[in-house]
Amino acid sequence: MTQLFTCWTAEVGAADAARAGGKAAALGELARAGLPVPRGFVITTAAFLLHMDGVDPDGAARGALVALAADDLAGIARAAAGLRARVVGQALPPEVAAEIAPACAALGDGPVAVRSSATLEDSAEASFAGLQDTYLAVRGTGAVLDRVRACWASLYNDESIAYRRRQGTGEDGLAMGVVVQPMLDPRSAGVMFTRSPVTGDRSVVAIEGTWGLGSALVGGEVTPDSFTVSKVTGEITGRRVGVKLRVHSFTPNGQGISATPMPFALRRSACLSDDEARALAQTGRQVEDHYGAPQDIEWALLGDGPCHPALHADLADRIVLLQSRPETVWAARDRAPIASQQVKASDHVLARFRRAL
Amino acid sequence: MDGNASAPRFPLPSEIADAPGAEGWRSMYPYFTRFQPDDDKRFWFYNSMHFPEPMPAFDTITAEVPYSAIGANTARVFVFPTTLGIEHRIVNGRVYITANPVTDPDEIGRRAAVFGERAGYYYENWDTLYQGWKMRIKGLIDEITSITVPELPEFDDAAVVTESRGVAQNHYVRENFHRCIDLFSVMWHHHTEFLMLGYGAYVVFFQFCKQAFPEISDQAVARMVAGIDVIMYRPDDELRGLARLAVETGVDDLFTEGCSPPAVLAALAERGEGGQRWLSAFERARDPWFNVSTGDGFYHHHRSWADDLTVPFAALPRYVAQVRDGMLADRPTEALRAERDRIASSYRDLLGSDEEKAAFDQMLGLCRVVFPYVEDHKFYCEHWFTSQFFARIREFGALLARSGVLAEAEDVFQLHHTEVDQALSDVMLAWAAGAPPVGASHFRPIVAERKRILEALRGWSPPPALGPVPEALNDPAVHMLWGVTQQTIEAWLRPAEGEVRGVGASSGVVEGPARVLTDVNQIGEVRDGEILVCPVTAPSWAPVFGKIRAAVSDIGGSMSHAAIVAREYGMPAVVGTGDATKRISTGQRVRVDGDRGIVQVIA
Numbered sequence: 003m004t005q006l007f008t009c010w011t012a013e014v015g016a017a018d019a020a021r022a023g024g025k026a027a028a029l030g031e032l033a034r035a036g037l038p039v040p041r042g043f044v045i046t047t048a049a050f051l052l053h054m055d056g057v058d059p060d061g062a063a064r065g066a067l068v069a070l071a072a073d074d075l076a077g078i079a080r081a082a083a084g085l086r087a088r089v090v091g092q093a094l095p096p097e098v099a100a101e102i103a104p105a106c107a108a109l110g111d112g113p114v115a116v117r118s119s120a121t122l123e124d125s126a127e128a129s130f131a132g133l134q135d136t137y138l139a140v141r142g143t144g145a146v147l148d149r150v151r152a153c154w155a156s157l158y159n160d161e162s163i164a165y166r167r168r169q170g171t172g173e174d175g176l177a178m179g180v181v182v183q184p185m186l187d188p189r190s191a192g193v194m195f196t197r198s199p200v201t202g203d204r205s206v207v208a209i210e211g212t213w214g215l216g217s218a219l220v221g222g223e224v225t226p227d228s229f230t231v232s233k234v235t236g237e238i239t240g241r242r243v244g245v246k247l248r249v250h251s252f253t254p255n256g257q258g259i260s261a262t263p264m265p266f267a268l269r270r271s272a273c274l275s276d277d278e279a280r281a282l283a284q285t286g287r288q289v290e291d292h293y294g295a296p297q298d299i300e301w302a303l304l305g306d307g308p309c310h311p312a313l314h315a316d317l318a319d320r321i322v323l324l325q326s327r328p329e330t331v332w333a334a335r336d337r338a339p340i341a342s343q344q345v346k347a348s349d350h351v352l353a354r355f356r357r358a359l
Numbered sequence: 360m361d362g363n364a365s366a367p368r369f370p371l372p373s374e375i376a377d378a379p380g381a382e383g384w385r386s387m388y389p390y391f392t393r394f395q396p397d398d399d400k401r402f403w404f405y406n407s408m409h410f411p412e413p414m415p416a417f418d419t420i421t422a423e424v425p426y427s428a429i430g431a432n433t434a435r436v437f438v439f440p441t442t443l444g445i446e447h448r449i450v451n452g453r454v455y456i457t458a459n460p461v462t463d464p465d466e467i468g469r470r471a472a473v474f475g476e477r478a479g480y481y482y483e484n485w486d487t488l489y490q491g492w493k494m495r496i497k498g499l500i501d502e503i504t505s506i507t508v509p510e511l512p513e514f515d516d517a518a519v520v521t522e523s524r525g526v527a528q529n530h531y532v533r534e535n536f537h538r539c540i541d542l543f544s545v546m547w548h549h550h551t552e553f554l555m556l557g558y559g560a561y562v563v564f565f566q567f568c569k570q571a572f573p574e575i576s577d578q579a580v581a582r583m584v585a586g587i588d589v590i591m592y593r594p595d596d597e598l599r600g601l602a603r604l605a606v607e608t609g610v611d612d613l614f615t616e617g618c619s620p621p622a623v624l625a626a627l628a629e630r631g632e633g634g635q636r637w638l639s640a641f642e643r644a645r646d647p648w649f650n651v652s653t654g655d656g657f658y659h660h661h662r663s664w665a666d667d668l669t670v671p672f673a674a675l676p677r678y679v680a681q682v683r684d685g686m687l688a689d690r691p692t693e694a695l696r697a698e699r700d701r702i703a704s705s706y707r708d709l710l711g712s713d714e715e716k717a718a719f720d721q722m723l724g725l726c727r728v729v730f731p732y733v734e735d736h737k738f739y740c741e742h743w744f745t746s747q748f749f750a751r752i753r754e755f756g757a758l759l760a761r762s763g764v765l766a767e768a769e770d771v772f773q774l775h776h777t778e779v780d781q782a783l784s785d786v787m788l789a790w791a792a793g794a795p796p797v798g799a800s801h802f803r804p805i806v807a808e809r810k811r812i813l814e815a816l817r818g819w820s821p822p823p824a825l826g827p828v829p830e831a832l833n834d835p836a837v838h839m840l841w842g843v844t845q846q847t848i849e850a851w852l853r854p855a856e857g858e859v860r861g862v863g864a865s866s867g868v869v870e871g872p873a874r875v876l877t878d879v880n881q882i883g884e885v886r887d888g889e890i891l892v893c894p895v896t897a898p899s900w901a902p903v904f905g906k907i908r909a910a911v912s913d914i915g916g917s918m919s920h921a922a923i924v925a926r927e928y929g930m931p932a933v934v935g936t937g938d939a940t941k942r943i944s945t946g947q948r949v950r951v952d953g954d955r956g957i958v959q960v961i962a
Contacts, residue, residue, distance in 0.1 A: 201573035204709045230574055234705040237866035239576050239954055276868065337711060340570045341718035347484030347725040350718065351556075354563045355478070356440050356471040 021180030023119025040185030072167035139252035188302035191216030231283035382813035413452030413816035531713030588695025595901035602678030608633030620668035663746035674902030764798035861936035863956030
């Protein structure tokens with residue numbers, strides 16, 4: 003459906019970060035690689051730029067942000083609040099709204115997720131993780147149009163601006179895409195790293211998860227269950243069941259999501275079976291193989307329960323990926339080789355026994 | 360020790376009281392196995408891996424001789440830089456050991472120079488030396504098998520005169536007995552000749568993997584190294600072959616649950632050509648492949664299949680039924696080899712640099728060179744040779760029983776080998792003098808008393824360790840052969856309730872009803888889907904792995920039989936728990952976590 007201001011997620015790829023933003027580009031790339039991502043559409047950066055032409059025609063307000071010091075939090079807050087109010091207050095360009103409405107209709111009449119996709123986020127150098135806003139369980143086209151502007155405004159969140167100043171990133175060419183996807187009602191959800199975040203071990207996938215929506219975990223409201231799965235053998239070498247006191251879910255007829263106490267029976271029970279953890283790790287490995295580098299992935303697992311009927315018999319078909327970005331922490335660390343070639347293989351052993359174990 | 364009175368600690372050797380009713384245990388063991396006052400200053404641990412039961416007096420030879428050999432090889436022959444030998448002590452019938460480390464840097468340096476030359480020579484010529492080793496071991500097995508016990512008839516053989524041998528048969532009672540003991544010692548010297556070097560290559564690769572992949576499991580490392588054509592699988596393979604032949608020759612109806620081996624063999628003799636074909640295949644399989652001990656070769660009462668056919672005959676009916684149903688599969692050796700190579704190359708691909716990949720290739724390559732020895736030596740030494748050794752000693756026991764010194768042949772194992780020497784002297788003298796031996800009144804009460812003491816000692820729970828907690832545990836032998844690390848000691852100090860801890864030897868988590876067996880002869884009791892809990896497994900237990908969901912053993916490390924077989928069957932295993940057979944009962948529901956090495960009793 004590629005149009006001026008919208009396109010399907012599957013129509014973008016890794017090279018399209020400038021047009022669609024980082025998150026949308028990554029989702030499109032996953033879809034193109036045959037990996038399971040929800041269908042959805044992207045409101046391109048062209049829409050954002052057109053909107054901003056109305057908000058800040060000469061770019062003066064945005065240019066002024068560059069002059070702020072990273073530690074001038076009061077100054078940043080003042081400038082940012084004004085700019086955000088103008089982004090949200092300005093009417094959406096009618097040609098943009100005209101494209102969004104039919105795209106929403108094409109997704110059906112269920113609730114959707116409206117997710118920020120800034121051009122700078124999720125790059126290999128810096129994650130910008132969580133600095134821009136995402137809105138879950140949005141119902142109705144009118145609400146979507148409001149949330150799109152709210153996403154755009156979140157590019158000027160105080161922390162976002164402060165982060166850009168610390169990174170020395172300019173404001174020119176900065177733009178925001180938005181992804182709109184049908185809302186998932188997962189049985190369990192969470193994040194996974196295709197290397198150990200604790201030791202950097204590249205032979206394992208570290209999974210964290212909780213019951214229900216992953217926002218409870220990303221927001222730090224639960225102590226998640228954690229699993230460590232060997233990429234090579236499928237062994238589960240670590241398994242810790244957290245105490246999960248809250249669950250995020252969306253009510254069938256309201257806007258947004260609510261956090262409620264976790265049912266007692268689920269608090270101390272693992273949100274994934276071993277087979278599910280292994281299947282997730284396998285999917286994580288496919289993503290890593292596709293990109294050729296360790297990834298930081300958001301996942302959800304559909305179905306399999308009285309309230310969550312299985313949509314597909316095959317476990318692999320219940321996995322959905324919501325985001326993938328390059329792992330940035332360990333990638334930046336250099337490690338000296340643990341051992342190097344010796345003249346004879348036995349020299350390794352002889353050297354070892356010359357010191358106490 | 361930090362001086363805090365409430366901090367958990369191990370008892371000192373001097374604080375161990377005699378087990379009730381077993382006060383006379385000291386008389387069973389040589390003086391050099393007793394704890395000395397100075398021993399309170401050192402850390403000792405209970406060698407439950409090799410000696411899970413109280414020691415009968417004769418069986419102490421399986422501690423005395425191996426420690427004499429392993430220490431000689433590490434301390435004096437190969438001159439390992441940081442370790443001397445292992446000392447052992449016996450208290451309340453249990454064997455405790457400690458390793459003597461070398462800590463002075465100058466001394467380590469001086470030893471390292473010698474070690475480099477000597478160990479290097481073995482690594483560089485490993486294949487050739489190992490082929491020579493196998494020849495020598497087979498020579499020793501031939502010799503121990505051929506040793507005879509003189510019958511001491513009324514008149515000696517005429518050939519003593521016609522060939523003017525000049526030496527009467529009673530002389531050979533002692534000579535042949537001594538030869539048995541000497542051969543046992545030679546076998547153990549050869550056993551330990553390659554042992555530390557073989558495990559050393561493995562430990563170096565293991566530690567490299569743990570550094571490169573901090574979260575890799577022990578068993579994933581083991582799987583990269585594991586051999587495929589391992590001799591340990593051969594006895595079970597032979598049984599499968601015999602089951603196939605039974606169906607092929609139409610004699611399979613004889614193999615029913617609970618069948619008696621002598622009755623089946625007698626019936627086969629009446630079954631014409633098919634029966635004859637099966638019997639001759641059986642004889643070929645039996646020697647040598649039935650020389651597998653039902654234990655680990657450290658106790659005389661761990662009989663071999665050859666001694667006691669009920670074990671292989673308990674497995675045959677199930678295999679025969681599987682052949683009939685077309686369900687008996689061979690080990691998928693090609694698939695196993697492919698999987699091993701896939702695992703190794705996957706880890707290799709994940710390494711950070713070509714430098715590391717080159718080092719990985721060297722270390723893994725060396726492991727695969729040394730592993731045939733590591734995996735196969737137990738069959739030759741602990742199973743084949745040792746089964747024959749105990750069989751010979753039993754024959755000397757029969758001589759003592761015939762002469763009236765002992766009530767029955769088996770009683771010989773209640774005497775230390777130096778005491779057997781005395782009893783045999785008595786028999787030699789008596790035969791020469793034409794008088795009855797006098798040993799009955801001396802040895803029979805001793806044997807009766809010792810049997811009673813051994814029973815009393817069974818009720819004693821040995822502490823896992825004795826003496827002060829060491830600041831650092833650096834000895835490579837303790838680390839490699841027993842898997843004892845600082846973490847092990849911590850776990851010993853703080854045992855968890857309702858939980859049995861051991862070595863996670865094969866990954867996975869399953870739940871199921873426990874089946875506790877103390878003896879391999881009970882394997883017929885195991886039902887499909889149960890979790891086997893046993894003292895130790897050896898090749899003779901192999902048939903049971905087709906039925907169970909997980910294996911738990913009191914003794915064994917990540918290279919033990921149970922571990923290797925469980926990994927191949929892809930079932931969880933926890934080994935080296937120390938006392939799972941005592942703390943778990945048949946029918947209890949247990950959860951086996953083969954990743955973390957924990958067994959929980961659920962209900």
